[in-house]
Amino acid sequence: MKGKSDMWYLWMWMVYMLLLFCDLSYCCGSAEYFINGECCPMCSPGEHVYKHCTEYAGPLCKPCTTGSFMSVPSDLLHCIFCTVCDQGFGLKTDKECSPTSDAVCRPLDQHYCTEPDKKSCRLAQRHTICRPGTFIKRNGTILTNTECEECRDKTFSNKSSSQFCTPHTDCQSLGLQEITAGTDTSDIVCATRNDLVAVLVPLVLVPVVLVAGLSAVIGIFISSKFPHLSGKTLIHM
Secondary structure, eight states: HHHHHHHHHHHHHHHHHHHHHOHHHHHHHTTEEEEETTEOOBBBEEEEEEEOOOSOOOOEEOOOOOEEEEOBBOOOOEEEEOOOOOOOEEEEEEOOOOOBBBEEEOOOOOOEEEEEEEEEEEEEEEEOOTTTEEEEEEEEOSSSSOOOEEOOTEEEOOEEEEEOOOOOOOOOGTOOOEEEEEOOOSSSEEEEEEHHHHHHHHHHHHHHHHHHHHHHHHHHHHHHHHHHHHHHHHHHE
């Protein structure tokens, strides 16, 4: 009997020492929190603590107000403010905030997420617009930007966000003459031989006509102002 009594006292001493050195906050259950010497039950998701428990009564919990949430049991005195999906950050609301879950944001159309946050997004940017002279190599998604690539030799694109580059026209295969070279943003301009003559003749004749007309005007002006010099002037002209 004495041996059993000694064992019981030893066990009680060990329990006492454990309680003495144990931080009671760690001795509370997983759904409890330590406050004022008590292990209080946490408030349920969708609620916050309004008054802590006492020796005689449990905690007083209140529902989260509009614009706030609590997704897990907690001992917090206030619910967490809901995330706002701001269009200024390139975002829109994918899932509305509820008392037990935060709002979920996703990129606006033609935007991609640059700062993912679990199943949501904190910041998004507009997809790159592929300029003329390039084409879309890979379309953008909600997680990746658009990839552009330069038009290769003898091809062009003359508008933004082209899906492909178009080969330059082969004037020779059409029996035509090239009058303007192609670039990465414009096609070759072709013309028939008659069209080419119709284009080149005015280009040659117009300067000649302008020079002749200007000379005639100058001659008339000199003749009217300096009659005695008109002969010499005209000879030199």
